[in-house]
Amino acid sequence: MNSHLVRMSSPIGRLEIVANDDAITAITIERSGMLPRDDDAESPNDVARLAAEQLEEYFDGDRRSFDVPLDLSGTAFRRSVWTALIGVAWGEHTTYGELGAAVGKPSAGRAVGGAIGANPIPLLIGCHRVLGSDGRVTGYSGGEGIPTKLWLLQHEGITLAA
Structure with missing residues (x-):
């Protein structure tokens, strides 16, 4: 299958959208001014154009869900976590424990965290919506890390614990 690439600007930095002929395979948020395929x-x-258009609408506050086809490559467990994340809507949040329970592994918090950190399609799969069990922001592997996650949570009006 062919690989297709689109870049776009966003409030959280440049985005790199990668697709095969039929679906999105990866989105990367710029980190320290760099994207993995900057030279391509x-x-x-x-x-890829549809994903860029929908992401622009999301950042403008005009879109709250996505209907772009996704191609999820990963272990069955990771795919189950990513699929569960797709069900967490705009403005909602979940926890690592709740995701573990949703995929039938209630004591697999660390593995759930690993799956979230390996999410190849952030934003379209809202891994920024996962908080600690106490409602606090934990890590984020996209863009500039926690500042990027905080921006996304605030954009969606998700209230954080004090």
């Missing part, structure tokens, strides 16, 4: 020429297709 853009090669857009319809699905």
Whole structure:
């Protein structure tokens, strides 16, 4: 399958959207001014353009859900966590424990955290919506880390514990 690439600006930094012929395979948020495929020429297709359009609408506050096809590559466990995350809507949040219970592994908090950290399609799969059991912000592997997560949570109006 062919690989397609689109970059776009966003309030949290440049985004790199990667797709195969049929679905999105990865999104990367710029970190320290860099994207993994900065040296590659853009090669857009319809699905990558659609993702960029929907993400722009999300950042403008006009879109609260996505309907872009996704191609999730990973272990069955990771895919189950990512699929459960897709069900956490705009403005809602969940915890590592709740996600573990949702995928039938209530005591697998660390493994759930690993799956979340390995999410290849952040934003479309809202891993920023996962908080600690006490409602506090934990880590975030996208963009500049916790500041990026805090921006996304605030954008969606998600209230944090004090």
